[in-house]
Amino acid sequence: MTETLNFDVTTVTESRIHQFDPNNITFGSLFTDHMLVADYIDGQWQTPKILPFGDISYNPALASLHYGQAIFEGMKAFKNDDDEVLMFRPQDNWQRFNISAERMCMAQVPEEIFIGGLEELLRLDAAWVPKGEDNSLYLRPFMISSDVYLGVRPSQNYRFMIIMSPAGQYYSTPPKVKVETEFIRAAPGGVGYAKCAGNYASSLYPAKLAQEQGYTQLLWTDAIEHKYFEESGTMNVMFVIDGKLVTPAVSSTILKGVTRDSLIKLAQSMGIEVEERRVSVEEVISGISNGTVTEVFGAGTAVVVSPFAAIGYEGEDYVLPAITEQSLSSKLKKALNDVRTGKVEDTFGWVWKVNA
Numbered sequence: 001m002t003e004t005l006n007f008d009v010t011t012v013t014e015s016r017i018h019q020f021d022p023n024n025i026t027f028g029s030l031f032t033d034h035m036l037v038a039d040y041i042d043g044q045w046q047t048p049k050i051l052p053f054g055d056i057s058y059n060p061a062l063a064s065l066h067y068g069q070a071i072f073e074g075m076k077a078f079k080n081d082d083d084e085v086l087m088f089r090p091q092d093n094w095q096r097f098n099i100s101a102e103r104m105c106m107a108q109v110p111e112e113i114f115i116g117g118l119e120e121l122l123r124l125d126a127a128w129v130p131k132g133e134d135n136s137l138y139l140r141p142f143m144i145s146s147d148v149y150l151g152v153r154p155s156q157n158y159r160f161m162i163i164m165s166p167a168g169q170y171y172s173t174p175p176k177v178k179v180e181t182e183f184i185r186a187a188p189g190g191v192g193y194a195k196c197a198g199n200y201a202s203s204l205y206p207a208k209l210a211q212e213q214g215y216t217q218l219l220w221t222d223a224i225e226h227k228y229f230e231e232s233g234t235m236n237v238m239f240v241i242d243g244k245l246v247t248p249a250v251s252s253t254i255l256k257g258v259t260r261d262s263l264i265k266l267a268q269s270m271g272i273e274v275e276e277r278r279v280s281v282e283e284v285i286s287g288i289s290n291g292t293v294t295e296v297f298g299a300g301t302a303v304v305v306s307p308f309a310a311i312g313y314e315g316e317d318y319v320l321p322a323i324t325e326q327s328l329s330s331k332l333k334k335a336l337n338d339v340r341t342g343k344v345e346d347t348f349g350w351v352w353k354v355n356a
C-alpha cells in the first residue's frame with residue numbers, strides 16, 4: 001500500500017473500450033481511456049492529473065526534444081481468476097526509474113505518484129486489463145524535461161506521465177540473432193544501465209543492418225574487446241551451459257532487468273545452479289558446437305523469455321537445439337507467468353494487488 005495522495009481526476013464521458021478486441025491485440029497502438037500527467041515545477045510536484053487519453057501540445061523549444069532528457073519504464077498488469085488486477089514487482093520499476101532519473105539529472109518521482117498513479121489508473125481502467133494466457137495491460141510510465149529553453153543544462157521542470165496499452169500473445173518463431181562486433185549499445189561510464197530514450201534511438205541503425213543480413217536482432221558485446229556478451233536487443237541475455245543458468249553480471253553497461261532477477265530467483269528455487277559472470281562469445285560458440293550450450297534466450301517484461309534459434313558470428317550461423325516443454329527457458333517462462341497471473345502462490349512477495 002502506498003501513502004494516499006489526491007489526484008485531480010477527470011473521467012471520460014464515454015469509454016472507448018468497444019474499440020478493444022482481446023482476441024486481436026496489436027502491441028502499443030491502442031491506449032486505455034485515461035492517462036496520468038504530473039508536473040514538477042519550481043522544485044515541487046504538482047497535484048497529479050488523471051485525464052482522458054489524448055494529444056498534448058508542446059512548445060518547439062521543449063528541452064527534451066533537443067537534448068534528450070527522457071526516461072521510461074515498461075511493466076505489465078494482469079487479471080487473476082477472481083478478476084483482481086495484479087502488478088508485478090512495481091517497486092523495482094519505481095526504484096529503477098529513479099536510478100535512470102538520477103543518471104539523466106532529472107527529478108526523482110515519489111512512490112505516491114509512480115505506484116499510486118498506476119493504482120489509480122488501473123482502478124479506473126480495470127476493464128482494459130485483458131484476461132487469458134499471455135494477455136496483459138502494458139504500463140508505460142515516462143518522464144521528459146519540460147523547460148522551454150535551448151541552452152544545454154539540466155531542465156528545472158519535468159513532466160511525468162503514465163499511459164497504458166493492452167498487450168496480447170507474442171507470436172514469433174525463435175529469432176536468429178547476430179553477435180555485434182562493430183557497434184555498441186553501452187560503454188563503461190555511459191548510460192547503458194539507465195532506461196533513457198537515447199539508448200533505443202542509437203540501437204536502431206545497427207539493428208537495421210543486422211536485419212538486412214537476415215537476422216532478427218542483435219547480441220551486444222562489450223565495448224572494449226567485443227569478446228563478452230552483454231544484452232540482446234532490449235533484453236537481458238541468458239544461457240544454459242552444462243545445465244546451469246548463466247547470465248552476464250550487471251554493470252554500468254547492462255540494464256538490471258526485473259525479469260532477469262525473477263528468473264534467477266525462480267531457477268534457484270527449482271534447485272538450478274545460477275552463475276552471474278562474464279560470458280565470452282568464444283565460450284558460447286564452442287559450447288554450441290560441442291553441445292554444452294543448450295539454450296540461449298533473451299529475458300524481458302514483454303516476452304518473459306525469447307529463445308534463440310541460431311547465433312550468427314563472423315558470417316557463420318551456429319544453430320541451437322529446438323526448444324521443448326522440458327527446456328529450462330520453457331519451465332522458467334511458465335513459472336514466472338504463473339506467479340504474475342496469480343495461478344500459483346506468490347512465495348517471493350512479487351505480486352501487488354490493486355484494491356478495487
Ligand SMILES: *Cc1c(COP(=O)(O)O)cnc(C)c1O
Pocket residue numbers: 074195231233234235236255256257258259260299300301302
Ligand atoms: C527494459 C530492458 C530490459 C529488461 O528489463 P525488464 O525489467 O526485465 O523488463 C533489458 N535490457 C534493456 C536494454 C531494457 O531496456
